[in-house]
Amino acid sequence: MSLLQVKQVNLSFYSKRLFKGKDQPKVLKDISFDIQEGTCLGLIGTSGAGKSTLGRVILGIQRPDQGQVLFQGHDIYKADKHTRQKIRRDLQVVFQDSYSSVNPRMTAESIISEPLENYEKLTIEEQRRNVIELLERVGLSEKDLKKYPHQFSGGQLQRINIARAIALKPRLIVLDESVSSLDMVTQSLILQLLSDLKDDYGLAYLFITHDIKAAFSISDQIGMLEKGELLELYDSKDEFFASKHPVVKRLRDSVLSEHPRFRMIRTWENRV
Template sequence: MGLLEVKQINHSYHSGKLFKWNVQSNKVLNDISFTIEEGTCLGLVGTSGAGKSTLGKVILGIQPPQQGQILFQGYDIYRADKMTQRKIRRNLQVVFQDSYSSVNPRLTAESIISEPLENYERLTVAELKSTVISLLERVGLSEKDLNKYPHQFSGGQLQRINIARAISLKPKLIVLDESVSSLDMVTQSLILELLKELKQDFGLSYLFITHDIKAAFSISDRLGVLEKGELIELYESKEQFFYSKNPVVLQMRDSILAEHPRFRSITKREI
């Protein structure tokens, strides 16, 4: 049994006019199945409109699927009792793409990171502050950042705060939904390195949802390709991505360019 089991997920959005017979169904997820084992990262890549965001919402318990199951640690997240759902929420965290909309602009960094700890842990004021400082330092910030507000941080710094909040409860799995795509290339690389370090240090598992193949390849153990709501490829080894004959994957591979034109003849073994 895997840590996360996604079983035959189907989901559609309905659009239409006033009358029932005008309603049309737009299928966004079609029979999606995969498993994530503890301590591993599955990179899920796909272009805009592939269904990545919807699948992320389904996995996080935000959007119930019309068919299929999401099992986390063996529990169906949509059918579990309240006590089990609370345990699932603790062990299943998320870091979204937009670091600014993911936080309350009126809260300081200390309050943002403290929130899940206050909900799940019984810490004294001193213990809570000490824990938050440790988390800040672990993601490359410092105690002097405690009382700053979101607008006082760069996008990369604020994403570090979101990561600190996500790891505060030592979860089993973190869903990273385009979590580096809005950052510049240098900051992306630094955040990816941080995520890899945290994965090793905390024994974390990741679902890394992205359109960026290079980012996915950098952090993932396995890769899946989502296209028009279907999981068209799922590789047990990320290296297999470079040997696929699938036309969609071939197009993705052809789109990969090195950061500098001088290196755009880079080989597949070097990517």
């Protein structure tokens, strides 16, 4: 059985007074896909494609108009209280803005230990030991325990957010543009960390991004979202680059070569 199943999800944002009696414009249109245990689905799309909205639907934040979201076989919008608590434990998220994702008045220790306090019955010493292990697992150390968010770089703070997300050993993490605000070097390090954690903990990811290169560095499967529609799913990089879909081709062609010399060649070829 799939870990996550999204079945024919539709969602519209509307004002009843403004659009009364009319068809509502859909933000998400008949979205369906699965995520298997221990795999990563990269969801690519431009700004406004509906990626983050879909992420909120999967997290249980935004109820769809139609369709189902099944996590471990349970409909997250129809589950009882006990099941919802289990889902919240096993389904975590890391957002794009590392600073707005934390309380600026809390230390790194308090931020990471928050889910442990909510779900685990640990002694103070056991909890502190767990937090130190989590800090070290994401590349920080015990000396960072008492630091506040403003004392960390963006990349370091995102590591703390990741440590908080894995604290309860979840089954699935939604990564919503979680590396897009970082510089290229830090982004590469965080992506490697995420890949290592995926292998070590058997995690599954929904990796939401507009960055093709970032998606391919971590994903087992790629989905292309455009104007609320899931256009195609690709099982490999070769399948994606062989796609004839005009939206995929346009996005693919917008990716610059890493070396400036080859960017110039591509520009010249396009003019010929």
